[in-house]
Amino acid sequence: MDFSWSQEQAEFRQRVADFARKELNDGLIERDRRGDFNIEGWKKCAAMGIQGLPVLEEYGGMGTDALTTVGILESLGYGCKDNGLLFSINAHMWTLEIPILNFGTDEQKEKYLPRLCGGDWVGGNAMSEPESGSDAYSLRTTAERRGDRYVINGSKVFVTNGSVADIVLVFATVDREKGPRGITAFLVEKTFPGFHVNRKVDKMGLKTSPMGELFFDNCEVPVENRLGEEGMGANLFTHSMTWERSCIxxxxxxxxxxxxxxxxxxxxxxxxxxxxxxxxxxxxxxxxxxxxxxxxxxxxxxxxxxxxxxxxxxxxxxxxxxxxxxxxxxxxxxxxxxxxxxxxxxxxxxxxxxxxxxxxxxxxxxxxxxxxxxxxxxxxx
Ligand SMILES: Cc1cc2nc3c(=O)[nH]c(=O)nc-3n(C[C@H](O)[C@H](O)[C@H](O)COP(=O)(O)OP(=O)(O)OC[C@H]3O[C@@H](n4cnc5c(N)ncnc54)[C@H](O)[C@@H]3O)c2cc1C
Missing domain, CATH: 1.20.140.10 (Butyryl-CoA Dehydrogenase, subunit A, domain 3)
Known part of the structure; x- marks a missing residue:
């Protein structure tokens, strides 16, 4: 194991720490009091390449390996005191970009990853529900196939970025009797009919990271927005959680x-x-x-x-x-x-x-x- 940084890596880390200190900390006490998300900071991070670190260059990312990625995020955390902003960026990367990168069709990758890496879109993932937290796979949100679309009904809680997200990876079951093997993932855009942000949630900390409760009322999702096959949602979730736990x-x-x-x-x-x-x-x-x-x-x-x-x-x-x-x-x-x-x-x-x-x-x-x-x-x- 060799954890020494090359000159190029070391310079990038230094640049990121300097950028964070200079560009991301002003007005933080007030933003934290008000619970304001720093969208300008989000875009500046994207311009530095942060949101796209682990994503391949052909989809607008930087394609850095896992060790370089965590090294750069560490430098970002050293310079940036806005842990809420960094938490939002991490949720966006590990629970949305990574699943799209690893399980998406070419069309899904081409359509969504450049917007997510470029900071034009904010995303997140919606697994937790009022009755299912740690026991995530007991979720109750349903997805019913009707022709060329799925109809989603249910609600989600604690969705990081949920109140501002342009797109959310939503987990629902196509058949509750199948347990985890019924869980399926969907890329749901905020403009899809039947998608509602129920309310913005206030928290103890990470106040600058927006959180929302989501509600799906006969929400229509085109079949091409299913991520992976029917019943693959639990595998996909485990995969992205492993990334998240190791990097977040x-x-x-x-x-x-x-x-x-x-x-x-x-x-x-x-x-x-x-x-x-x-x-x-x-x-x-x-x-x-x-x-x-x-x-x-x-x-x-x-x-x-x-x-x-x-x-x-x-x-x-x-x-x-x-x-x-x-x-x-x-x-x-x-x-x-x-x-x-x-x-x-x-x-x-x-x-x-x-x-x-x-x-x-x-x-x-x-x-x-x-x-x-x-x-x-x-x-x-
Ligand atoms: C800041 C923040 C951001 C979040 N962002 C998201 C998000 O973006 N998307 C999303 O889907 N969810 C999100 N969550 C939800 C989070 O994943 C859940 O809060 C978490 O999984 C725990 O679920 P719960 O809150 O329902 O607690 P519960 O599962 O009800 O647990 C309550 C207590 O019981 C304990 N417990 C439960 N089961 C066991 C067990 N088998 N053995 C031992 N102890 C157990 C727990 O450890 C806990 O102490 C977020 C939560 C927070 C706090």
Missing amino acids: LASAVGSMERLLDICIQYARHRQQFGQSIGKFQLVASKIVDMKLRLESARSLLYKTAWLRSQGKNIFMEGAMTKLQISEAWVKCAEDAIQIHGGYGYMEEFEVERELRDAIGSKLYSGTSEIQRSIIASLLGL
Whole structure:
């Protein structure tokens, strides 16, 4: 395993971090308060090539390998404090672009990927329902074939980007009796008749990432918008979840490094009892723990991406990567608040927001409990 960056990769990473710091952070406290999505930032990221990183060049992407992709997303997370924007970008990439790239027809790839990579369209995926979360395949949304179209009925919750999305990958069942083998995926455009955004949802963190509840009332979807065959939806979902779990928290590793840097600075300069607080072992050991968590999270991120580049099955590594980084990120954000004392609790220091943003990572893409269950079952338990 060789995780050293080539000069070209290192320069790109630096360029992305500089771009993010300069272009994506202004006005974030207000945007977070209002829950505003930064569409200009979204377009600027697309112009840098971010949304298209793992997509082949012929479809408007950059075609970078998995390790380079996570390395660049890590740099983006180091420079960009807007975790909500980055979360929206990740949802768009892993749960929509990747399934289209891997399971789409040539027509679907040609029609949708250039718009998604170019930032002209925002997308997401809709699996969760009011009654089915972790037990995703017990979903109730139905899709009935009628001639050259399917008619979808049901509702979806917690859809990242849902309230602003131009297109959503919707999972529905063509036959509930078939269980997971009835689940089928559809590319549903917002203009299709019967597609409604029920309401925009407000959250604890990641407030700048829009979320919506979707409602399908006899929603008509042309047959050519089915992604994959009937009954392939569960396979397709597992495939995109594996990508997502292994990559979605690359930017969180960048965020952890940023938190570490600001904590070191603060601990050096903040004086109490006549000395810098970093000289107190109880404070220094928190910073050491942050450094350890960062390095182990990064190692797992890179190793999993490297294994993918080698064509290995990374189902277990994906679950471990997601679990490890999410829990490390939450702990780092908590430590960062503690090191900053009362100031860490105040909005203007921009540390409390990191904790609110980080907590969601233990829930989305499968909760920590579900990741532990996956790992346990793969260990034969
Ligand atoms: C910020 C955010 C963004 C999201 N974005 C999307 C999106 O874009 N598209 C989408 O479809 N969904 C999205 N989700 C939904 C997310 O996938 C679900 O919240 C998650 O799968 C858990 O489902 P649930 O909330 O219904 O909780 P439940 O499944 O009801 O779980 C409740 C609790 O029970 C535990 N539990 C459940 N089953 C087991 C088990 N077998 N063993 C042990 N413990 C268990 C869970 O771990 C959890 O602690 C998002 C969620 C969040 C928070």
